[in-house]
Amino acid sequence: MNLFDDQPTKFVESEEDFVVNVGPQHPSTHGVLHLKIKLEGETVRDVQPHLGYIHRSIEKMSEAGSYRQFSYLTSRMDYLSSHINNQACALAVEKAIQVEVPERARVIRILMAELTRLASHELWWGATGLDIGAVTPFFFSFRDREAILDIFEETCGARLTMNYMVPGGVMIDIHPNFQRRVKDLLPKLRKNLKEYDELLTGNIIFEERTKGVGYLSPEDAVSYGCTGPVARGSGVRCDIRKRYPYDGYEKVQFEEIIETGGDCYARYKVRMREMEQSIRIVEQLIDTIPEGDFQAKTKNVLKPPKGEWFVRVETARGELGVYLVSDGTMHPYRVKFRSPNFSNLSALKQMSVGGKMGDLVATMATLDLVIPDIDR
Amino acid sequence: MNNDDLRTYVSALSAEISFEEGGQYLTVLCGTNEFRKLMERLRYDAASDFDYMFCLSGLDWKTHFQVVYHLESMKNGHGLVVKLKVNRENPEAPTVCDIWRTAEFHEREVFDLFGIRFKDHPDLRRLFLDDTWGFPLRKDYSDDKTIVQL
Numbered sequence: 001m002n003l004f005d006d007q008p009t010k011f012v013e014s015e016e017d018f019v020v021n022v023g024p025q026h027p028s029t030h031g032v033l034h035l036k037i038k039l040e041g042e043t044v045r046d047v048q049p050h051l052g053y054i055h056r057s058i059e060k061m062s063e064a065g066s067y068r069q070f071s072y073l074t075s076r077m078d079y080l081s082s083h084i085n086n087q088a089c090a091l092a093v094e095k096a097i098q099v100e101v102p103e104r105a106r107v108i109r110i111l112m113a114e115l116t117r118l119a120s121h122e123l124w125w126g127a128t129g130l131d132i133g134a135v136t137p138f139f140f141s142f143r144d145r146e147a148i149l150d151i152f153e154e155t156c157g158a159r160l161t162m163n164y165m166v167p168g169g170v171m172i173d174i175h176p177n178f179q180r181r182v183k184d185l186l187p188k189l190r191k192n193l194k195e196y197d198e199l200l201t202g203n204i205i206f207e208e209r210t211k212g213v214g215y216l217s218p219e220d221a222v223s224y225g226c227t228g229p230v231a232r233g234s235g236v237r238c239d240i241r242k243r244y245p246y247d248g249y250e251k252v253q254f255e256e257i258i259e260t261g262g263d264c265y266a267r268y269k270v271r272m273r274e275m276e277q278s279i280r281i282v283e284q285l286i287d288t289i290p291e292g293d294f295q296a297k298t299k300n301v302l303k304p305p306k307g308e309w310f311v312r313v314e315t316a317r318g319e320l321g322v323y324l325v326s327d328g329t330m331h332p333y334r335v336k337f338r339s340p341n342f343s344n345l346s347a348l349k350q351m352s353v354g355g356k357m358g359d360l361v362a363t364m365a366t367l368d369l370v371i372p373d374i375d376r
Numbered sequence: 377m378n379n380d381d382l383r384t385y386v387s388a389l390s391a392e393i394s395f396e397e398g399g400q401y402l403t404v405l406c407g408t409n410e411f412r413k414l415m416e417r418l419r420y421d422a423a424s425d426f427d428y429m430f431c432l433s434g435l436d437w438k439t440h441f442q443v444v445y446h447l448e449s450m451k452n453g454h455g456l457v458v459k460l461k462v463n464r465e466n467p468e469a470p471t472v473c474d475i476w477r478t479a480e481f482h483e484r485e486v487f488d489l490f491g492i493r494f495k496d497h498p499d500l501r502r503l504f505l506d507d508t509w510g511f512p513l514r515k516d517y518s519d520d521k522t523i524v525q526l
Contacts, residue, residue, distance in 0.1 A: 051503055051504055052503065052504035052505060055504040055505070057489075057512055057513075059489075059513060060512050060513055220477070222427050222428050222450055223427070223476055223477045223478065224477050224478050225428065225429060225430065225476070225477075225478030236450065237450075238450070307398060307399070308399060308400075309400060310400060310401070310431070310446065312430070319430065321430060321431050321446070323431055323433055323444070323446075325435065334433075334435055334436075336431065336433035338430060338431040338433075338446075342481060342482075342485075343478050343481070345481075346477070346478060346480065346481040350477075375504060
């Protein structure tokens with residue numbers, strides 16, 4: 001990466017330009033993201049992200065693996081939504097080889113996906129507090145996230161890179177304790193969400209830092225390809241679970257959360273209200289997991305016919321698209337991941353130019369970026 | 377519009393396009409000459425109104441490159457795929473980042489990994505890799521040092 005010579009567009013135009021490098025190792029970037037920020041006093045004039053510090057070319061590696069193997073790499077993309085990433089790959093392969101997934105597996109998948117969303121939003125909430133200057137939320141959120149990860153660990157054997165959802169269903173059946181532990185946890189989470197609100201939502205300093213900051217209009221959100229809570233905070237109806245339901249989301253009752261503020265506070269509110277909806281979905285399904293197989297019978301070596309398939313799912317950060325092209329052999333010809341963070345990051349300049357340096361940190365916090373998902 | 381209506385609508389836009397069968401979305405095959413005009417009509421006509429580009433990917437078919445645009449209309453709710461054929465010897469394609477702003481980053485990614493140059497792109501630099509690196513997602517890319525063949 002050439003950091004000094006920015007041809008064809010020159011970032012530094014004159015000697016008076018004041019450039020600040022944020023990252024690649026900086027607490028408010030949550031990963032190896034390098035931002036070059038041009039300042040005039042404390043006002044941001046230009047932002048340029050430098051990517052590639054954690055680029056592993058997962059798309060190239062996927063071409064070398066088989067149709068069963070490539071989904072394991074995707075747990076390492078957006079590591080806070082690893083269940084949902086695996087689910088997207090499993091759905092793409094199932095579509096290609098035309099396998100019907102058993103009802104039990106579909107319900108387990110939704111349960112896991114929603115618990116993942118909860119855990120992810122909880123981590124985001126703590127980290128946002130930390131970015132804006134409140135230290136306590138971090139401990140509260142990690143306490144609750146830990147409880148969810150313990151449940152994952154019991155069933156999947158892993159806490160971060162789960163690799164639990166495979167083509168045809170899920171890898172193993174849920175642990176006998178799963179239902180009881182989730183049911184014990186849900187009322188506690190409900191209670192703790194109220195605590196979250198008391199701690200941060202109504203806080204005057206927090207509201208001053210986030211209200212009217214980092215505005216993104218609905219037209220820009222769509223044009224930049226923003227999805228998830230970022231676009232829904234600007235009033236765009238983009239929840240894939242509602243628009244193109246998969247794995248039985250059409251059967252559960254939940255609300256698509258829309259806020260119209262378009263600022264950091266609106267994005268904050270979207271995620272806070274989304275957590276309640278995730279709890280609601282889990283509550284509906286936890287007592288009625290159908291009996292039966294947890295995995296459909298598939299061949300050992302998967303060989304889809306020639307063709308291409310596109311699968312869209314809603315991760316905790318927005319729309320993940322898996323574009324799978326097959327040439328009829330046992331390896332995928334091309335796998336493209338349309339990752340939500342990549343598009344969300346591209347709107348950062350639009351949101352932060354003209355604002356203050358401190359506002360940029362607040363904007364970054366509510367964008368909720370996971371860097372390995374951008375670099376892939 | 378459903379796929380049949382879309383098909384009649386899109387075929388009226390340009391004479392030089394063809395369709396690919398069997399996909400999940402209606403798929404339009406297109407060359408570089410008529411491409412810009414087609415995309416502008418698709419975006420700005422009220423009947424099609426494809427305001428959301430949800431994916432832009434490169435593909436290497438060994439004989440030629442393809443740039444695949446997945447489009448969707450948030451208002452009308454229909455989807456469309458446009459596949460642009462790009463010459464392999466001199467890979468150059470028109471940019472669409474003035475129409476969909478998300479294309480700015482996506483085109484840089486395709487340039488980085490496939491080496492397809494997008495004409496009139498405002499800031500076409502490598503996105504992830506070093507300037508001296510090859511184009512790893514091309515099928516003829518080989519790197520004995522960093523890729524271990526299993």
